[in-house]
Amino acid sequence: MVACSAGTAGNDWNSLANLRTRDVLRALPEGGGSRPERLAWAAAELGDQPVTEGNLQAAERVLAELAGGDDAIAPEAAYLRARIYQLHRATPDYARAAAIYQELAERWPRSHWAQLGLVKLALLELYLLPGAAKEEDRIATAEKLLARVEEPPLRRDLQLQIGLAGIALRVPIARFLPHLVAAARFGGIGGSAREDILVQIGVLSSRCGEWAQAREFFERYLQEFPRNARAFAVRERLAEVNRHLAPEGGP
Amino acid sequence: MRFRRRHLSLWFLLLAYGAACWWVFTRSTPVWRRRPVTIYFAHWQIERGPPAGIDAVIRRYEELNPRVHVVQLAIPGGTIYPQWLRSNLAGGTGADLLEWGSWVPGTKDIPARYFSPLTSELAKPNPYNRGTSQEKIAWQDTFHDGLLAPRRESPDPGQIYAVNLTEHSLRLFANAGLMRQIAGRVVELKTFDDLRRLLVQVRTYAQRTGQPISGIAGSRDTTRALVEPLLVPTMLREVYAMDEGGQLFLYNRQLLAGYLEGKWRYSDPAVKAALGLIREVTDAMKPGFQQLRRDDAMLEFLRGQALFFFYGTWDATSLHQLASFEIKTYKLPPVTPDDPKVGPMVLGIMGEGMGETGLSMYLNKDSAHPAEALDFLKFITSVPGNQIFTDHSLWLPAVNGVVVPEPIRNFRDYLQGYAFGQAPIDAIGSEASMEWDRHFYELIGEQGSVDRFAATMDRLGPTAIxxxxxxxxxxxxxxxxxxxxxxxxxxxxxxxxxxxxxxxxxxxxxxxxxxxxxxxxxxxxxxx
Missing domain, CATH: 1.10.287 (Helix Hairpins)
Incomplete structure (x- = not known):
């Protein structure tokens, strides 16, 4: 990660964090001098409204040059460059973005940006990139990328995405449910996604007969969200799960 | 000498007048600001109650924070607030704190564009709760429902963008005196079929006496609120069948995707059964109700020309203050599996949850005073702040630990049952909703029919959805x-x-x- 003292004033990073891109462009009218300044300038160009193809091309040129270096700035620049092709351009170039993510992960495998890039690459593999003969192959490809992700929060994010993709791609539950469970057990999932994943694991576990796991997650849901409108249905499902568990010696 | 002095006075007066004009036309701000920071709090709750409640909170907050002046902007809802909101936000003149709701037409993109997430602040205790039962609890967990709607409506599933001030539910308000005249007593309504039978009695009474009395006060706004709970019971099996991910609930994007994938249609038997229920309640309204607004329906009810007024508990304060008769409040009686018309399609009773909080306030990301704005949000949603709001507005509190005043205590009695989704099918998206409204006349009244309306919606649905x-x-x-x-x-x-x-x-x-x-x-x- 780029330290704030590495040649760029903390003000520029602060402005970017708060999406005040115009302030950065005003502070760096010539595009910046040091490598951190040039990275900040390119990032500001990506977010400055209205975004034009011209801005994106100018940012991409700077990022390509920065990515050719061998310091902490280089992987971050490469990551942003891939994001331009994947997300920011009016017509995305997913294959190009995927190639940059691959190269980034090979060159700086331990860099945070390479690790984050692997998560984004996995998303492309799950939904967009050609080559998968059947939907389960997409899950398998993402799992191979998961094996290369070492940062625990990013592993959680990717496991959650593999689980949700499993539902969307309609692959057998047993194939993706362990990823959802791993993501939920790691914790830190916020907003509505937190409620959803607890109910989902409960329901999907019931559907494939994993009663103890279903009970655990239904109980967690009721403990955390007793007032949610879904609590009534969850209580009903939990009672059903308990009926299944009773003959097995459960309480 | 005297003439010169008078002349000088005249010049002096003219100069002072000129300076005053210059100030008024070019500055239009007070000459002396008594407080260095002014924050603006904008909402559309102009009913009786909330403006007084918010004023009372502001008075107390300004006593505690002499640097800050809070200005309440009560902007009428309907068509004015959305336009006011967008034009001010786009022009960089938006209020610091703004009310927003996902149902406000044409504003779906607003949170992503203009609001700041509050997630990290919500994970910390609210400092204004010091010395209360909520003292060491994370701010987000001090809300009665844990902020269900702000989580559900967040443009970013990992973030929470709003905090809520109140809690509300939909209720059927009845003119108890009129009910005694019509039915001989104040009737208990346990099921939708009880309501159905009472509405028939109202029609018979009106025909017999020649009085212009409707079963339900009708308007475009209140009918929308009444229609939505009726759309849900017969569709629940369909929703659960579509719920491949096991959420026991569907987001709008999932219902939209489900339609495009052919998983449901407006002409499905379950939807048609729901449309039949809608015809039954709209038949109890006076003709032409679609041209009327909420205030018209309220006036019809207050004049004693309708037995029921159906809307949110947010109108209870106004109704109780304005009505000259006794009002009895009911939950909308549920459509049950033993309903004589649609029972076999009903999986079970639809629930109201345990109360959902609302009046969601968002922080403008371009606020000139974000720290002060956030601080005011913390105060108004603290135990002492929300207590002041509740006592002065007679709206339910959103925060745990606030004492609910006696007159509104029964509003927290909720119907338990199944959940459906983010919104019923009439409100899953702007275009689909617009087509629904535009063609609603094909469903209701003597000329309307369920089949005709369903066919129209299925013709327009693919493009709109x-x-x-x-x-x-x-x-x-x-x-x-x-x-x-x-x-x-x-x-x-x-x-x-x-x-x-x-x-x-x-x-x-x-x-x-x-x-x-x-x-x-x-x-x-x-x-x-």
Whole structure:
């Protein structure tokens, strides 16, 4: 990660964090001098409204040059460059973005940006990139990328995405449910996604007969969200799960 | 000498007048600001209650914070607030704190564009709760429902953007005296069939006496609220069948995708059964009700020309203050599995949850005073702040630990049952909703029919719903793209807080991208 003292004033990073891109462009009218300044300038160009193809091309040129270096700035620049092709351009170039993510992960495998890039690459593999003969192959490809992700929060994010993709791609539950469970057990999932994943694991576990796991997650849901409108249905499902568990010696 | 002095006085007066004109026409701000910071709090709750409640909270807050002046802006809802909101936000003159709701037409993109997430602040205790039962509890957990709606309506599934001031539910308000005249007693309504039978009695009474009395006070707004709970009971099996992910609930994007994938149609028997229920209640309203607004329906009820008025508990304060008769409040009686007309299609009773909080306030990301605005939000949603709001507005509190005043205590008695989704099918997207409203006349009245309305909606549905899902996708991407810039910004800053914020943003962005890719996949698969 780029330290704030590495040649760029903390003000520029602060402005970017708060999406005040115009302030950065005003502070760096010539595009910046040091490598951190040039990275900040390119990032500001990506977010400055209205975004034009011209801005994106100018940012991409700077990022390509920065990515050719061998310091902490280089992987971050490469990551942003891939994001331009994947997300920011009016017509995305997913294959190009995927190639940059691959190269980034090979060159700086331990860099945070390479690790984050692997998560984004996995998303492309799950939904967009050609080559998968059947939907389960997409899950398998993402799992191979998961094996290369070492940062625990990013592993959680990717496991959650593999689980949700499993539902969307309609692959057998047993194939993706362990990823959802791993993501939920790691914790830190916020907003509505937190409620959803607890109910989902409960329901999907019931559907494939994993009663103890279903009970655990239904109980967690009721403990955390007793007032949610879904609590009534969850209580009903939990009672059903308990009926299944009773003959097995459960309480 | 005297003449010269008078002349001088005249010049002096003219100069003072000129200076005053210059100030008024060029500055229009007070000459002396008594407080260095002014924040603006904008909402559309102009009913009786909330403006007084918010005023009382502001008075107390200003006593505690002599630097800050809070200005309440009560903007009429309907068509004015959405236009006011968008034009001010786009022009950079938006209030610091703004009310928003996902149902406000044409504003779906607003949170992603203009509001700041409050997630990290919500994880910490609210300092204004010191010395109360909520003292050491994370701010988000001090709300009665844990902020269900702000979580559900967040443009970014990992973030929470709003806090709520009150709790509300939909209720059927009855003119008890009129009910005694019509039915001989105050009737208990346990099921929808009880209501159905009472509405028939009202019609018979009106015909017999020649009085212009309707069963339900009708208007475009209140009918919408009444229609939605009726759309749900017969459709629940369909929703659960579509729920491949096991959420026991469907988001709008999932209902939209389900339609495009052919999983449901307006002409399905379950939907038609619901449309039949809607015909039954609209038949109890006076003709032409669709041209009327909420206030017209309220007046019809207050004049004693309708037995029931159906709307939110937010109108209870106004009704109790304005009515010259005794009002009895009911929950909308549920459509049950033993209903004589649609019972076999009903899985079970639809629930109201345990109360959902509302009046969601958002922080403008371009606020000139974000710290002060956030501080005021903390005060108004603290135990002491929310108590003041509740006592002065007679609206239910959103915060645990606030004592509910006696006159509104029974509003917290909720119907337990199944949940459906983010919105019933009349409100899953702007275009679909607009077509629903535009063609609603084909459903109701003597000329209307369930089959005709369902056929029209299925003819228009594919285009409208595709447009709505495309909008959902566009709004998600609107949020995702600038997050790349923010992530780089936070990565450049030192400290644990910056690392936490970076990690939260990365998680939220990845989740939003996943959703966007799912929507995109459905749109591509169902094209043509």
């Amino acid at each position: 595709r447009t709505d899902l495309t909008s959902e996708l566009r709004n998600t991407l609107l949020l995702v793209k600038p997050q790349d810039v923010q992530i780089v910004g936070w990565a450049g800053l030192a400290g644990d807080a910056a690392r936490t914020r970076q990690s939260e943003l990365e998680m939220g962005q990845t989740m939003s991208e996943g959703l966007a890719l799912q929507m995109r996949r459905v749109l591509e698969k169902t094209a043509n």
